[in-house]
Amino acid sequence: MLDKVAEQVKPFDPVIVGFTCNWCSYRAADSAGMARIKYAPNVRLIRLMCSGRWDPQFVLKAFAEGADGVLISGCHPGDCHYLEQNYKTIRRYELLKQTLASLGIEDGRVKLVWASAAEGAILAEEIDHMVAEVRALGPLNWGGNHGA
Amino acid sequence: MIPANSDDVRIGVYVCQCGSNIGSVVDCEGVAAWAGENLPHVAVARENKFMCSSLGQEMIEKDIRELGLNRVVVAACSPHLHEATFRGACQRAGLNPFLFDMVSIREQVSWVNTDKGIATEKAKALISGGVRRVAHNEPLDPITVKIDPNVLVVGGGIAGIQAALEIADAGYHVYLVEREPSLGGHMAQFDKTFPTLDCSACILTPKMFTAGNHKNITLLTYSEVEKVDGYIGNFTVRIRQKARKLNTATCTGCGLCEEKCPKKVIDDVFEAGLGYRKAIYRPFPQAVPKYPVIDTENCTYFQRGTCKVCQKFCPTGAIDFGQEDEVLTVNVGNIILATGFDLFDCRRIPQYGYGRLANVFTSLEFERLSNAAGPTGGKVVLRDGVSVPQTVCIVHCAGSRDRNYNKYCSAICCMQSLKFAHLVKERTGARVYNCYIDIRTPAKAYDEFYQHIIEEGIIFVRGKVAEVTDAVRLAGEEGKLIVQVEDTLVGKQRRIPVDMVILSAGLEPRYDAKEVGKLFGISCSMDGWFIERHPKLDPVATMTDGIFIAGSCQGPKDIPAAVAQGAAAAARVQGLISRREITLEPVRAQVDEAKCSGCRICNTMCPFNAISFRADPTRPGGGVTEINPALCQGCGTCVAACPAGAIRGTHFTDEQIMAQIEGVLLRNPAREHAVEKEAVYA
Incomplete structure (x- = not known):
C-alpha cells in the first residue's frame, strides 16, 4: 500500500522522441548546446535529412515502444532546405493528429515545431514546454482501456 | 552484407x-x-x-x-x-x-x-x-559528380566584382549578373571611403572596368536570375536580361541620347532622390557597361507613343524600341551570391522627422551631397540647394541597436558618421555634433581615425537621440532643427539646435533576400541575412553545397570585409574547380520496382523533378515510378509518402530509423533484456 502511494508521489518523467531535420532543427540542437542552454533531458533526438522524411508510422512505433510523446521539428515553412518538403510534413502531421485523436491519444503528445539552425533557444524552449505538457498528461496508457 | x-x-x-x-x-x-x-x-x-x-x-x-x-x-x-x-x-x-x-x-x-x-x-x-x-x-x-568550371556571381557590387575578378584571373569563366544597369553597387555612390579618405570612385572604377572587359567574364547587367536547378558542380541557371531598348553592338556610349532626352526623372536609386536623371540614362558617367537603358515607365514614347528624340539623335542608330527581354540559360558548377544590403528606411522612425523635416538627411543622401559627381557637385548644402549649414548633428544608430527596428549593430555607421563629420567640417567649417550610443572602431587604423576626428574639434554627445523636431521651445531655436538627446555622460537632457541632421542609417537585408535565398536554396537568419555554414570557421560557404555568399548579404560589413569575403568565396570555388569532381553523400531514394504499384502518389512529392513515371501497360498500375539519382537530393519525402513501402531512402531506411527509435527508448535495458529472453523461451 505504502509503495503504491510512493509511486504516485514520485514525479512522472516522460520520454519523448524527437525527429529533427539535418539542416535546421538538428543544428538548432547543436546551437542550443553551443550556447549552453539548459533544457529538459527528456527528449531523444533522431536525425533525418528533412522533416519530409518523417513518416507518421515513426510516431506509432515510438508510442508502441514506450514513448510518452513525439516531437517533430523542421525548417520554417518557406525555408525548407529541399524547397518545400516541410509543407508535406504539415499535411502529414494534421492527418496523423486526427488519427491519433480517434485512437484516444491526447493532442499534446505529438507536436510539430519549426526551428531554424539559428534558433537553439527556441527549440530548447519548445522542448521544455512540451515536456511540461506531457508530464501533466501522465504516461501514455495506450491500450490501457482494453486491460492490456 | x-x-x-x-x-x-x-x-x-x-x-x-x-x-x-x-x-x-x-x-x-x-x-x-x-x-x-x-x-x-x-x-x-x-x-x-x-x-x-x-x-x-x-x-x-x-x-x-x-x-x-x-x-x-x-x-x-x-x-x-x-x-x-x-x-x-x-x-x-x-x-x-x-x-x-x-x-x-x-x-x-x-x-x-x-x-x-x-x-x-x-x-x-x-x-x-x-x-x-x-x-x-x-x-x-x-556519388561522384563532375564540377562544371563555369561560375555564376550574383551581384555586381564590390564583393561580387572582387569574386568575379579573382576567378576570372585564375582562368575560369564567370557569369556576373547585376540587377541594375551598371556594376558598382553601393560603393559607386560614395564619395570618400574610411579610414583613408580616398575617393571611392577612384578605387572602384578601375575594378569595374577590368571586370567589364575581362575575357573570362560575361557581364550580364540589367539582368536577374529567375530559376536555379541542379546541385553542386551542375547548376542550370535561367537569367532574364531585361531589354535596354537599344542595341549594345552598335551603341558607342557617346551619351548624346541622354543629353537630348527631354524627360527628367527623379533618380531614387543612384542619387538617393536628390538628383535627376533622364528617361534614357546611365546611372553614373563611369557606368560599366557604358550603354544606357530606357526606363520605359517614364519614357514619353513608351507612355504616349510619340517623342523618339533619342532615336533621332543617335549617330549609330542603336535605339531599338521593339527590343524584348532576353532569357538565357547557363550551366555553372558553383554560385557566389553577393547581393548586398538595403539601407534602413529612416521614415520608419517618425520621431527623427525624415521625410517630414526638410533638412533631415539620410547617410546615403549625404554621400551624394558630398560627392563631387553628385547633384550639388560636392557642396554640402541644405535642401534648398544654396544655404550652407552652420551646425550639423549626425545621429548614430538610426535603425540599428534598437529593439524597435534592428537589434544588431550595422557595423559601418560609426566609421561612416566619423567620415561625415570630417567632410562637413572640411567643406563647411560648421560646428558638428555626433550623437552616439557607443563608438565602435575596432578594425585596422579605425580608432586612429576616430582620435583624429576628435582632434578636429567635432563634438561628441553620448546618448541616443530621442527626437528631432522643429517645434521651438527656447530662444535661439527659431528656424532650427532641435535634436533632443540625453547626454548620458553628464546625466542631462540637451536640446541642440542645428541646421542639418544626418541620420546614419543602418543596413538591412535586401527586401527580397528571402525570395533570393529560396531561389538558390539557402536560408536566412532571424534578421534576414544569409546564413553561413559556420559563423567562425566557414563564413562564406552555406549549408547548400556549391552556393557561397560574400559581402553584406551575409551581414553588415564595410568595404575591406566585403572585398575579403569576395576573394574568400572565389578561393573556395577555385578549390572546388581544381578538384574537377567531388563526392556527395549517397543519401538517395530508390524504387523497388517489384513493390511499386504505379499509384503515382510520390510523383508530386519531388521539387527537384527527380521522380518520373514510366508507362508500362503490362503492369497492373499502368506503369512504374522511377527516380533519377542524379537529380535526387535525398530528402526522403517520397520515401515517407509511398504507401507500399516501395521507395527506400539509403542511409535513412525505415529499418535504420525504426531500430533507432527502439534504441533511444530503451529506458530499462535490464527489463528489455528480460523481455527478449522471455521471447526466446516462449
Whole structure:
C-alpha cells in the first residue's frame, strides 16, 4: 500500500522522441548546446535529412515502444532546405493528429515545431514546454482501456 | 552484407570525454561499460579523453583490424563537427565509412544538462539508439559528380566584382549578373571611403572596368536570375536580361541620347532622390557597361507613343524600341551570391522627422551631397540647394541597436558618421555634433581615425537621440532643427539646435533576400541575412553545397570585409574547380520496382523533378515510378509518402530509423533484456 502511494508521489518523467531535420532543427540542437542552454533531458533526438522524411508510422512505433510523446521539428515553412518538403510534413502531421485523436491519444503528445539552425533557444524552449505538457498528461496508457 | 540481426555484426562503441566537456557531466567510463554489457552486438566499448585525436582514431582503426569490427559508433560531439573525421578512420581501416554512426552526447547531453545522473542516462539512451541503428547500416559508395568550371556571381557590387575578378584571373569563366544597369553597387555612390579618405570612385572604377572587359567574364547587367536547378558542380541557371531598348553592338556610349532626352526623372536609386536623371540614362558617367537603358515607365514614347528624340539623335542608330527581354540559360558548377544590403528606411522612425523635416538627411543622401559627381557637385548644402549649414548633428544608430527596428549593430555607421563629420567640417567649417550610443572602431587604423576626428574639434554627445523636431521651445531655436538627446555622460537632457541632421542609417537585408535565398536554396537568419555554414570557421560557404555568399548579404560589413569575403568565396570555388569532381553523400531514394504499384502518389512529392513515371501497360498500375539519382537530393519525402513501402531512402531506411527509435527508448535495458529472453523461451 505504502509503495503504491510512493509511486504516485514520485514525479512522472516522460520520454519523448524527437525527429529533427539535418539542416535546421538538428543544428538548432547543436546551437542550443553551443550556447549552453539548459533544457529538459527528456527528449531523444533522431536525425533525418528533412522533416519530409518523417513518416507518421515513426510516431506509432515510438508510442508502441514506450514513448510518452513525439516531437517533430523542421525548417520554417518557406525555408525548407529541399524547397518545400516541410509543407508535406504539415499535411502529414494534421492527418496523423486526427488519427491519433480517434485512437484516444491526447493532442499534446505529438507536436510539430519549426526551428531554424539559428534558433537553439527556441527549440530548447519548445522542448521544455512540451515536456511540461506531457508530464501533466501522465504516461501514455495506450491500450490501457482494453486491460492490456 | 551481414544481416542486421546476425551474430556476425560486431560493433565497436567509443565514448569520448572531450576533455572535460563531456567527461565532467557524463560518466563516460560507466556508459562504455554499460554499452559493452547491455547493448546487442557490441564487441568492444571503450572511452577516451579525445576520440578525435590521432590516438583516438588509431584506437578505432586498430580495433577494426584486430577485433574484426564491422560497425562503429562514436559518442562525442555533433556529427556536423566530426562525422567526416571518424568516417575517415573507418575507411583507413578498410571499413566502409557508412557503417559508422555518430551520437551527439556533447551538444545534446553534457552541454545542456548539469545533473550527472540524468545526463549519463540520456547518453546511454542515445548511444543505444546509435548502436541499434548502425546494425542496420549498409555499405554505400559515395556519388561522384563532375564540377562544371563555369561560375555564376550574383551581384555586381564590390564583393561580387572582387569574386568575379579573382576567378576570372585564375582562368575560369564567370557569369556576373547585376540587377541594375551598371556594376558598382553601393560603393559607386560614395564619395570618400574610411579610414583613408580616398575617393571611392577612384578605387572602384578601375575594378569595374577590368571586370567589364575581362575575357573570362560575361557581364550580364540589367539582368536577374529567375530559376536555379541542379546541385553542386551542375547548376542550370535561367537569367532574364531585361531589354535596354537599344542595341549594345552598335551603341558607342557617346551619351548624346541622354543629353537630348527631354524627360527628367527623379533618380531614387543612384542619387538617393536628390538628383535627376533622364528617361534614357546611365546611372553614373563611369557606368560599366557604358550603354544606357530606357526606363520605359517614364519614357514619353513608351507612355504616349510619340517623342523618339533619342532615336533621332543617335549617330549609330542603336535605339531599338521593339527590343524584348532576353532569357538565357547557363550551366555553372558553383554560385557566389553577393547581393548586398538595403539601407534602413529612416521614415520608419517618425520621431527623427525624415521625410517630414526638410533638412533631415539620410547617410546615403549625404554621400551624394558630398560627392563631387553628385547633384550639388560636392557642396554640402541644405535642401534648398544654396544655404550652407552652420551646425550639423549626425545621429548614430538610426535603425540599428534598437529593439524597435534592428537589434544588431550595422557595423559601418560609426566609421561612416566619423567620415561625415570630417567632410562637413572640411567643406563647411560648421560646428558638428555626433550623437552616439557607443563608438565602435575596432578594425585596422579605425580608432586612429576616430582620435583624429576628435582632434578636429567635432563634438561628441553620448546618448541616443530621442527626437528631432522643429517645434521651438527656447530662444535661439527659431528656424532650427532641435535634436533632443540625453547626454548620458553628464546625466542631462540637451536640446541642440542645428541646421542639418544626418541620420546614419543602418543596413538591412535586401527586401527580397528571402525570395533570393529560396531561389538558390539557402536560408536566412532571424534578421534576414544569409546564413553561413559556420559563423567562425566557414563564413562564406552555406549549408547548400556549391552556393557561397560574400559581402553584406551575409551581414553588415564595410568595404575591406566585403572585398575579403569576395576573394574568400572565389578561393573556395577555385578549390572546388581544381578538384574537377567531388563526392556527395549517397543519401538517395530508390524504387523497388517489384513493390511499386504505379499509384503515382510520390510523383508530386519531388521539387527537384527527380521522380518520373514510366508507362508500362503490362503492369497492373499502368506503369512504374522511377527516380533519377542524379537529380535526387535525398530528402526522403517520397520515401515517407509511398504507401507500399516501395521507395527506400539509403542511409535513412525505415529499418535504420525504426531500430533507432527502439534504441533511444530503451529506458530499462535490464527489463528489455528480460523481455527478449522471455521471447526466446516462449
